[in-house]
Amino acid sequence: MSLTFAPPKTAVNADGERHRLTVTGGLAALSLDAMASVAYGPEAIVLVLAVAGGAGLGFTLPVTVAIAVLLGVLTLSYRQVVAAFPEGGGAYGVCRRYLGRRASLVAAASLIVDYVLNVTVSVAAGVAALTSAFPGLLPYTVWLCLGVLALVTAVNLRGIAHSARAFIAPTVVYVGAILVVIVAGLVRSGPAVALPAAAPGGSLQTVRILLLLKAFANGCAALTGVEAIANAVPSFRVPRVKRAQRAEVTLGVLLAVMLLGIAVLIEKFAVHPADGITVLSQVTAASLGEGFGYYLVQFSTVVLLALAANTSFGGLPVLAQLLAGDNNLPHLFALRDERQVHTYGIGFLAAASAILLVIADGRVNLLVPLFAIGVFVGFTLSQAGMVRHWRALRPPGWRGRAVLNGTGAVLTAIAAVVVTATKFGEGGWLVVVSLPLLVLGMERVHLAYRDIGTRLGLGRIPAPPRPHRSLVIVPVGTVSRLTGEALAAALSLGDRVRAVHITPSGADDTFVAEWEAWDPGVPLVRLHDGKRRLGAPLADYLCGLPEPHVFVLIAEVEPEHLWQRLLQNQRGAVLAHALRRRTNAVVCRLRFRVGQRGDSERRTGIPPDGPAGRTGTATTSG
Numbered sequence: 001m002s003l004t005f006a007p008p009k010t011a012v013n014a015d016g017e018r019h020r021l022t023v024t025g026g027l028a029a030l031s032l033d034a035m036a037s038v039a040y041g042p043e044a045i046v047l048v049l050a051v052a053g054g055a056g057l058g059f060t061l062p063v064t065v066a067i068a069v070l071l072g073v074l075t076l077s078y079r080q081v082v083a084a085f086p087e088g089g090g091a092y093g094v095c096r097r098y099l100g101r102r103a104s105l106v107a108a109a110s111l112i113v114d115y116v117l118n119v120t121v122s123v124a125a126g127v128a129a130l131t132s133a134f135p136g137l138l139p140y141t142v143w144l145c146l147g148v149l150a151l152v153t154a155v156n157l158r159g160i161a162h163s164a165r166a167f168i169a170p171t172v173v174y175v176g177a178i179l180v181v182i183v184a185g186l187v188r189s190g191p192a193v194a195l196p197a198a199a200p201g202g203s204l205q206t207v208r209i210l211l212l213l214k215a216f217a218n219g220c221a222a223l224t225g226v227e228a229i230a231n232a233v234p235s236f237r238v239p240r241v242k243r244a245q246r247a248e249v250t251l252g253v254l255l256a257v258m259l260l261g262i263a264v265l266i267e268k269f270a271v272h273p274a275d276g277i278t279v280l281s282q283v284t285a286a287s288l289g290e291g292f293g294y295y296l297v298q299f300s301t302v303v304l305l306a307l308a309a310n311t312s313f314g315g316l317p318v319l320a321q322l323l324a325g326d327n328n329l330p331h332l333f334a335l336r337d338e339r340q341v342h343t344y345g346i347g348f349l350a351a352a353s354a355i356l357l358v359i360a361d362g363r364v365n366l367l368v369p370l371f372a373i374g375v376f377v378g379f380t381l382s383q384a385g386m387v388r389h390w391r392a393l394r395p396p397g398w399r400g401r402a403v404l405n406g407t408g409a410v411l412t413a414i415a416a417v418v419v420t421a422t423k424f425g426e427g428g429w430l431v432v433v434s435l436p437l438l439v440l441g442m443e444r445v446h447l448a449y450r451d452i453g454t455r456l457g458l459g460r461i462p463a464p465p466r467p468h469r470s471l472v473i474v475p476v477g478t479v480s481r482l483t484g485e486a487l488a489a490a491l492s493l494g495d496r497v498r499a500v501h502i503t504p505s506g507a508d509d510t511f512v513a514e515w516e517a518w519d520p521g522v523p524l525v526r527l528h529d530g531k532r533r534l535g536a537p538l539a540d541y542l543c544g545l546p547e548p549h550v551f552v553l554i555a556e557v558e559p560e561h562l563w564q565r566l567l568q569n570q571r572g573a574v575l576a577h578a579l580r581r582r583t584n585a586v587v588c589r590l591r592f593r594v595g596q597r598g599d600s601e602r603r604t605g606i607p608p609d610g611p612a613g614r615t616g617t618a619t620t621s622g
Contacts, residue, residue, distance in 0.1 A: 020237040026247035028167040030232055033118050033225030033311035034251055035171065036304045038178060038258045040125070041067075041222025042266060043279035048215040050273050057272065059212060064263035067219045068256045070415075073408040074223060074379065075252030077386055078230040080401065082244045084389060090231035091382035092319060096326070098388040099381060102439070107381040108323055109438035111231065113374035113431055115312035115319075118224060119353040120360070121367045122308035123148050128363075130302055141362040146354060149309070153350040156313040157343065167307055174300040175254060181297060182261030185287035191269045192289040195282055217418040221372045222259055225308075226251065227379070228315040235314060309353070317345030327449035328442040373423060373431045376416035383409035470494040471547045473585070474522075475538060475554060475575060476501050479514040485592050486555035487522050493588075494551060502527045502537055534571060535578020542583045550585045558591040 021029055045063050049056035078090070085093035091111060096104035127144045131137045137144060155166055229248045236243040262283055265271070269286040271279055284297045317333075321342055324334040332344045360367050383405045390402040420428055453459070472494035474486050483499075490497040499522050501511060508526075515524055529537040542550055556572040576587050 021235050021243070021247075022237060023243050023246045023250065024168060025165065026229060026232075026236055026243065027251060028165075028171045028310075029235075030228045030311055030314045031225065031247070031251045032167060032171065032304060032308040033122065033228065034223070034255050035175065035225075035258075036122065036125075036301075036308035037222035037224060038255070038262060039278070039280050039301050039305060041219055041259060042262045043273070044218035044221055045215045045263075046266060046271065046279050047273050048211065048218050052211060054270070056211060057270075058267065059215070060266050061260075061263045063212060063215050063219055064259055066216055067222060068260055070220070070408065070411050071223055071226065071252060071256050071259075073404060073411070074226050075248060077383060077405050077408055078227055079245050079248050080386060080389075080405075081230045081382065082233055082248060083241055084386075085230070086233050086241050087322070090227045090315075090319070091378040091385070092231075092322060094382045094385035094389065098385040098392070103381055103385075105328065105439045105442050106435065107378045108319065108328070108442070109435045110374040110377040110381075111227070111319055112316065112438060113434055114224060114378065115316040116349060116352045116356065117367060117370050117374070117431075118312045119149070119152075119309040119349060120356045122305055123152075123353070124357065124360070124362050124367055126302055126305035126307075142358060145357045145362040149350060149353055149357065152307065152309050152313065153346060156310065156346050167310055170300065170303045170307060173296075174304045175258070177293075177297045177300050178258050179261075180293065181284050181287045182258070182265065184293075185265040185268065185283065186261075188287060191286035193285050195269060195271060195286060213414075213418050214422050217372070217415050217422060220376065220415045220419065222255070223379075224372060224375045225311050226255075227375070227382070228311045231315040232318045234318060312349055313346055316349050317342030320345040320348070323442065327446050329445060370423070370427050370431050372419050373416070373428050374435065376412050376419060377435070379412035380409050380416055383412060468549045469547075470496070470549045470551060471545065472497045472551045472553055473538075473542065474499050475552070476524075477571070479511070479518050482555050482557060482592050484520070486553055486590055487520055489555075489590055490551075490553045491522075493553070497522050498525050499523070500525045500527060500538060500541065502529060502534060504528065504530060504532050534574050535582075538575065539578055539582040542579070542585050550583075551588060552579055552585045553588045553590055555590045555592055558593045560593075 042060070042064065045060055046057065049059055049063070081090060081094060085097075087093065091107040092104050095107045123145050127141055127148060130144065131141060229244055229251065233240050233244045236247075262280065265283045265287065266279065269283065271282045271286070273279065274282065280301065281298065284294050288294050288297070320329055320333040321336075323329040324331050333342065333348070335344060336342055356367070386405040387402050387409065390398040390405070420432065424432065470493070472490040474483075474490050474497065476483050476486070476499045487497065487499065499515075499520075501508070501515075501524060503511075503526065512524075512526075525541070527537045527541055538552075542552070552575075554572045554575055572589060576589060579585055579587050
């Protein structure tokens with residue numbers, strides 16, 4: 001018979017749902033990466049096409065249309081992924097079911113790399129925009145990056161719903177401002193201010209295909225973050241699938257409108273790259289002038305770039321939970337706290353991002369070349385997996401959906417190859433190397449868990465439990481109330497109890513006299529070690545015992561105040577570490593809380609000054 005005590009299910013569900021996302025909250029918490037890409041996606045296209053001068057810039061809109069088509073394919077595909085894999089995981093979930101375990105680990109590794117790089121690029125880009133406006137802050141770039149990262153991490157540790165509510169207002173302001181820029185620019189007949197003159201360019205004829213492919217690959221950086229909603233479906237409120245699908249479609253529509261609108265204005269106002277001025281800044285000035293609207297767009301862009309890191313904090317912890325559930329990551333990544341937060345996943349993401357920011361010295365230009373490689377690997381694998389999904393289930397209209405996903409797989413594979421080839425020498429090799437290393441690491445974790453499962457007999461019914469005679473060893477250092485508590489607990493746990501006293505070479509006559517005067521009815525074993533070690537002599541003694549089941553009970557004082565921990569000698573920790581490393585004994589650490597004097601004396605029968613009235617010093621291990 002088993003008894004289970006739990007709070008009412010409705011109360012638990014209501015409290016859990018309160019910490020989950022609505023459609024609007026999902027856009028704010030999981031889509032900032034994609035939204036913020038409007039600030040650098042079109043510029044990435046223009047920077048490449050400007051090599052061919054005005055003729056090349058004339059292809060800005062066609063390239064953006066191609067990216068928008070790919071965006072539409074990805075949006076529809078991930079909408080289907082949400083329905084097919086409501087447990088989340090996105091590309092990892094698709095590959096795990098249809099492409100095999102190795103492909104799923106590659107997809108997971110690519111997503112992990114993308115999430116970490118998204119945090120570093122977003123934070124660095126936001127701080128770069130801030131230092132551009134206030135050059136006096138430039139020497140403090142790294143500290144500003146770490147400060148922004150700490151702020152976003154702290155918000156997410158309060159729960160994903162809290163982070164969503166905190167980011168809704170900046171998201172609405174940013175999207176509204178960009179849409180106003182587009183509408184105002186379309187209505188205006190000419191630029192509101194004079195724009196920088198174009199630099200002389202070359203001819204497009206000799207580099208057309210390569211140039212357009214590179215521009216397409218650069219512009220595809222605007223598609224990073226599209227998969228985050230599909231990765232975090234469990235973070236939505238019920239009905240989770242419908243809410244996640246609505247959020248995915250809304251993101252696709254908004255992002256396509258903003259990208260195409262900015263591209264149209266780039267061609268309309270003949271915007272060219274200029275030192276110290278972003279393409280979005282030029283488009284905004286041409287549409288709204290340089291008044292309040294211009295500064296509102298710039299400021300909201302700075303804020304959203306800094307907050308775009310939140311996409312990773314919503315997606316990576318859920319992905320890590322799934323990987324841990326499949327024994328590919330340590331199981332602690334599957335743990336949630338009372339706010340439904342994956343604390344360890346958030347902590348890993350924050351730590352990895354902080355290390356990258358410090359290594360790159362907070363310079364966004366060193367990080368951007370690494371950004372888009374990993375995500376396209378995941379895109380390609382997920383699209384290919386969805387093709388097999390439709391072929392396996394064959395629902396009505398499955399051929400059209402399979403063609404859609406197959407086309408997406410081809411396009412994203414081309415983008416992945418082009419981005420890797422063009423960015424390899426600019427730091428992309430780090431991603432190419434890190435992906436197989438991550439896969440290898442997850443393989444080793446999986447093998448370790450499999451080996452542990454085999455030794456534990458997981459999946460097999462064990463023999464009925466039978467009691468064993470047990471021996472309890474209690475390390476003792478003084479005759480005190482702590483020693484009495486430890487021996488009393490040991491006598492309750494085992495059939496036989498032995499106290500062990502470790503001294504340097506030579507007898508401790510004072511302790512022996514006090515022990516004999518007390519006479520607790522427990523045999524005392526005295527060990528000698530000339531090197532004044534604690535763990536080694538006790539471990540050697542345990543290894544020589546014939547008993548198969550030995551328990552070691554280490555009594556420690558639990559201080560009344562936190563600062564008093566500094567007064568402890570840590571003998572208990574030293575003993576526990578040595579025994580766990582060198583023996584098979586079960587190590588138990590008994591926390592003795594210093595309470596009322598009379599209560600302790602009545603429990604142990606030992607006066608506070610010991611049997612001889614001597615004032616002793618309390619130790620952490622008896």
